[in-house]
Amino acid sequence: MTRKLITIGCSVLLLAVASDGATLRLNDGSRIEGELEKIHEGTFYFRTSFAGVIEVPLEQVSGLDSADAVSVRTSSGEVFQGPVRTEGGELEVTSAAGTVRTGLDTVVSGWEAGGRDPIVATREAELAGQLRKWTYMAGVDLSGKDGNSENFASAIVAEAKLEGPSDRLTIYGSYKYKESDGIRSEDEQKGGINYTNFFSEKWGWYVREELERDTFEGIEFRTTTAAGLTHRFIKEERLTLEGNAGLIYRYESYQDTGAESDGSAGLDLGLNLMWQFADWGKLVSSLEYTPSFDDFGRYLLDHESGIDIPLGTSDKWTMRFGVSNQYNSEPSGGREELDTSYFARLILLWD
Incomplete structure (x- = not known):
């Protein structure tokens, strides 16, 4: 007798557990068992054990x-909260304040207990997308170079x-230093600021300023x-x-006391x-071409391309393998026109 009572009790308990959750009834008479995830923009998002989250129009x-x-x-x-059931096209919510009935077609949003109103969540996401956000990057290179010199x-x-x-x-900055057989062969310092404002979906304007000092190239200040x-x-x-086209003014002073400082206007053309x-790789490339109005045969051409590969599962650490080229059509001191660098850059990203 005792064993029979225990069996009956267990059966009742299992039925009670099985009755938890939700049932979505459709117009064709079918029923879907599962849990309500949310109701948003005229769609029921219903979580099932056999197909995950399915979407059913209201x-x-x-x-x-x-x-x-x-x-x-x-x-x-x-907003009403509590167990619900539908009868005669009306949704009946049993809340702490009593039972409330409303037409099923009047429901504009719904969410599971402990969740968030999808309407509020969407508005907050839209607002967050309109806010400016700071991000930061720092990197260290180990590279080989040929051109004016061949070394690491x-x-x-x-x-x-x-x-x-x-x-x-x-806002950016960089410092490059190189020695070959104990002799310094590169000492370049560069920093700049670039502001871009888009007045339409595709078009915008930009302004930028860059300062540079390169003792190896004989540039005291650029x-x-x-x-x-x-x-x-x-x-x-x-x-x-993205592409840009504009006007540029470049001023250069040289370490050679016999060389006169020089300033010239020109074009500023670039692509980024x-x-x-792939999920494991990203290509980043930039190209900048700045010819002078005085002589279009006098120009600087800067290029850098690299492939970013994330390290492990973290989105903060990345390894970039790339190449950079700088071509000066009229270098000072009889130096070569083209400098090419190959680098492996360890990058840290954070916000």
């Missing part, structure tokens, strides 16, 4: 029954970026000021391509590419 739903408490928001803005070098780069949906401020228009050719999550070609 017009195909005839009823929702849930023994667990859920929250619903009606078109009038009222080290470099430190850093960048701070403040970016929103319609503008971007970038300043570059540029402004112009920028254009987004492609803007996708995994692929972006980012391509996330």
Whole structure:
């Protein structure tokens, strides 16, 4: 007798447990067992054990029954919380204040207990997308170089970026140092600021300033000021391509006391590419061409391309393998026109 009572009690308990959750009833008479994840923008998101989360349009739903408490928001803005059942096209919510009935078609939002209102979550996400956000990058290079010299070098780069949906401020700096057989063959310091503002989806304007000192090239001081228009050719999550065209003024003073300081105006043309070609790899490339108005055969051409590979599962550490080229059509002191660097850069990203 005792064993029979225990068996009956266990059966009742199992039935009670099995009755937990929710049932979504459709217009064709079918029923789906599971749990309500949310109701948002006229769609029921229902979690099932056999197909994960499925999406069912509101017009195909005839009823929702849930023994667990859920929250619903009606078109009038009222929010009710508690177990629900549907009868005669009306949703009945049993809350702490009593039972409330509302038309199923008046429900504009719903979420499981302990969750967040999808409408509120969407608004907060949209607001966050309109806010500017600082991100930071620091990197260290080990590289080989041919051109004016053939050896290994080290470099430190850093960048701070403040970016929103319609503008971007970038502050950057770098220091490159190299020795060959104990003799210093490179000592370049560079820093700059670049601001871009988009007045439409594709078009914007930019202004930038850069300072540079390179004792190996004989440059005591070089300043570059540029402004112009920028254009987004492609803007996708995994692929972006931007170009800029403007005017530039460059001033140079030299370490050689016999050389006169020089300033000239010219064009400022550039391209910037980012391509996330795989989950494990991203291509980053930049190209800058600045010819002088006085003589278009006098120009600087800067290029850098690299492939970023994340280290482990962290999104903060990345290894970049790349190449950079700097071509000066009229170098000082009889130096070669082209400098090419190959580097492996360890990058730390944070915000």
